[in-house]
Amino acid sequence: MKCSTAINLMISGVLVCMSTAIHAQTDDNSTSSRIEPAILETANALIDTALKSNLGYEIVESLTTEVGPRLAGSEAEKRARDWAEKLGDSLSFDRVSVEEFTMPFWDRGHLHISLTQPYKQALYGTALGGSAPSTEDLEAPVVYFRTVHDIQNINDGELNGKIAFIDGEPMVKSQTGAGYGPSNQKRRIGWQHAQRGGASALVIRSVGSDSHRFPHTGMMSSDNNNWATIPVIAISNPDADHLRRLHELNKTMHLSLHSGSDWQGDVTSGNVVFDLVGRDKPDEIVLIGGHLDSWDLGTGAVDDGAGVAITTAAAELIARLPHRPRRTIRVVLFGAEEVGLLGARAYAAQHAAELNNHVLATESDFGAEKIWRLRSNVNPDANAVIDGIGRQIERLGIVRGDAKSPGGGPDIIPLAAAGVPTVRLDQNGTDYFDLHHTPDDTLDKISPEALAQNVAAYAALVYIAAESEAEFRLPKATEDKE
Incomplete structure (x- = not known):
């Protein structure tokens, strides 16, 4: 790859280009509808790095082997939170926290x-x-x-x-x-x-x-x-x-x-949150994640250990760049998704005062097969940036889908309902329901190559969204009318 910018570095043997101009500010509103070449170059290098990295697979292997099944509200889910907290501390995140909530516990x-x-x-x-x-x-x-x-x-x-x-x-x-x-x-x-x-x-x-x-x-x-x-x-x-x-x-x-099977009373669950604090706009948050709990028949590799691994690994590769992106990247490993999106609802309630600062959200929770489509639901003025992201990840076999597609993933539903814009990277789900919620949901069903493609797509999307000038949210007056 040829670098046209001023600062170059190597990450895992891959040349990454960083522009000295990324700190420059502009009042030209037209910049919000395009992606600077230096940003695209770095995103492209992140893709190359991710395709060669085994980090995502190592994370899901660790979770499913060291913790195993993680029924919401159980002692095993508590061990998963402890595991996640240690993982976040071992990686490059600026903040790692556990946000607890109370839930009713059903035991099989x-x-x-x-x-x-x-x-x-x-x-x-x-x-x-x-x-x-x-x-x-x-x-x-x-x-x-x-x-x-x-x-x-x-x-x-x-x-x-x-x-x-x-x-x-x-x-x-x-x-x-x-x-x-x-x-x-x-x-x-x-x-x-x-x-x-x-x-x-x-x-x-x-x-x-x-x-x-x-x-x-x-x-x-x-x-x-x-x-x-x-x-x-x-x-x-x-x-x-x-x-x-x-x-x-x-x-x-x-x-x-x-x-x-029966209900066992109220217990404590929680969400684990990893932050890469933005260098210019730390209060603006690009949120990604997966859910940490699983059903207890298998080891929750596909649903949703893979999503935990994909989003955590993507954020970690971004964290290894020489500069933090302009906005904060937040990885949320939601608790108690399988029993009613309880962690997602708790997150939305606990962060209600700052949801207006969540500029974009998405989740990986549809298995571990390759991503084939990018969909979005953002301010129409920012569709050009999402389109640019789509062009950047085309080489991964991903097509640009609907630009008016509400979603983002199950745990994003409460955020979307509060007006947070969403994107979704759709995996191939043809065989997903062969494994979903069964004893067959185990690590051997995950292809390291397919998982790396997922990490690459998320790394590019999240980096560009966090580094760009795009206003993904609708203007406040428009939000109020809707």
Whole structure:
């Protein structure tokens, strides 16, 4: 690479160009719509460095091996916060802090589930988050529902003494994960209708696209802050297929189950925050992150150890430059995402007074496959800068997507609702729901090469956003009107 600027250096063997002009200020508003060549040169060098770096993989390997599964609110999640705090202190961040909050803790406990009629067969199941325990060993006939829409039509008390089973199709695979929402309805609200009908328990086909006997767990929705009073169990896709075939043969089915899952009272969780303090505008924050907790069936490598590693590694590579970017870069490792975005909501509440200074936010929480698309939702006057970022990361195989696409990631939802502009780097999610919330979410599913591509894209995007003059937020008067 040829450097046209005044200060050059080497980072991990890669030539990085830094301009002596980066400190210069200007009143020319046109500068907010373009990216200075020196900034692009440094971003390009960061990409080169990231593609050769193994830092992201080392971080997710450490998290999944040294901590393991990290159920929200558990002792393991506390160990993850301790791990993250030590990680931040060992890297180049200017500030490392833990921001605690209180949350209700749901524990999985034990589970037995099996088919007892027309014959005995063990089934592979898992309790869903918020499920109640069974008060005793339960055996009851099964009432079959083809879809979640079918169970919505039952009368109150119609399922007394029965176990409801909601079938449906395995989730449709797609690059964007678009099938998740429709498939997820039976997990989120099916229990409300089963319980209204008087069912002793609800069993559902797990929300996932795999054909393994690995059931997917996940959180149910509350009903006006009331949770299920019956056990709610997801069974694997092959087991759900088996029950369907028996139903189609008009076989009478009975299930036996015993579940020990239950709420355990309030506990302490927390968000871990890493800051690179901006050299010119330290109060303006570009926020990135992932969530530190995971479900407890696997080791949370793909969901979301990868996101923790990608965003932390990207910020660390920026931290190794000779100058901090103009704005502060903040990495937030959110706690208790899986059980209702509790860390995200706590962060938004704890930082409510400074949310107007959050100029851009995004999260990595869709696995570890390669990024293929950049989307955004910013002040239209700043779209030229996002477009410039898109051109900079084109060589990573990333296309520029919609410029009016709200999002940023699950943990960014409370920030976006408060008016914080967002961007999103979309990973290929075709196989994500084969692993998501299952015992199969383990480190061996992560490609170091794909992870490095993610780190490279985040490093370039975040550096340019933090170094540029762009006003990503809408003017205050416009925000007020909206």
